[in-house]
Amino acid sequence: MPRRWPLPEDLTNAVRQHDGTAVTARDAATVMLLRDGPRGVEVFLLRRVATMAFAAGMYVFPGGRVDPRDADPGLAWAGPSRDEWAAVLGADAGLAAALTCAAVRETFEESGVLLAGEHADDVVADTTGEDWEADRAGLVDHSVAFADFLRRRRLVLRTDLLRAWSRWITPEFEPRRFDARFFVAALPEGQRARDVGGESDRVAWLRPAEALGAFGRGELRLLPPTAETLYELADHRSVASVLSAAAHRVVEPVLPRPRLVEDGAELVLPGDAAYGDLS
Helix, strand or coil: CCCEEECCHHHHHHHHHCCCCCCCCEEEEEEEEEEEECCEEEEEEEEECCCCCCCCCCEECCEEECCHHHHCCCCCEECCCHHHHHHHHCCCHHHHHHHHHHHHHHHHHHHCCCCEECCCCCCCCCCCCHHHHHHHHHHHCCCCCHHHHHHHCCCEEEHHHCEEEEEEECCCCCCCCEEEEEEEEECCCCCCCCCCCCCEEEEEEECHHHHHHHHHCCCCCECHHHHHHHHHHCCCCCHHHHHHHHCCCCCCEECCEEEEECCEEEEECCCCCCHHHHC
């Protein structure tokens, strides 16, 4: 797995011009939505439209920043308690609740898949009707709070369908920074991920090795956290294997650090011998 990532010219210039200050990283949640395919586990990826301010043209997992309303304490909740999630995610209970809620909300907004059910032991079977699409659009334009949407439909947030995987923090030289928790979840039976438009212009179910192969050939673009995660997922043959591994992972923050080299700049990740010299 690579521990260093070459930076394009624009980011190399940003590294050279960085004065040492850093904007506060905004809390965000990202979900690797998984299914078992004929040749192994597949992950849902979407390509962000070229006009996006962040990660334009990149293939990413569904996700986005936390909405303050995601922390609504009145949300119907199933799965580990807020305190249990706090211990896993390295956050206080309020932020942990907001992160898990944001993970489910963003997955619904960007793929149409909803990790919620009428009870703590079931999941919505289909979200493709016009009424569901109207609700999804209201969440996307922020006219509807996710907690209100769930209450009106009398649904329970199924946080037990999520597993924490990792935590990535945007390097300090970048003008837009996120503190993103990565989760994994299996595609619920009966539901289907689809291209719902908006922030993406293409979606695909790909085996991690297949996506990495296309990345290596220059056929699709990946951010380092996405590529690193795909390398980790490529070790697994099934969704069950990924979920089992997630249950035993320790979520530690990963903050890539830039380093100027002879022909430009690169990001160095923890575990590289040079990482400690860049603090």
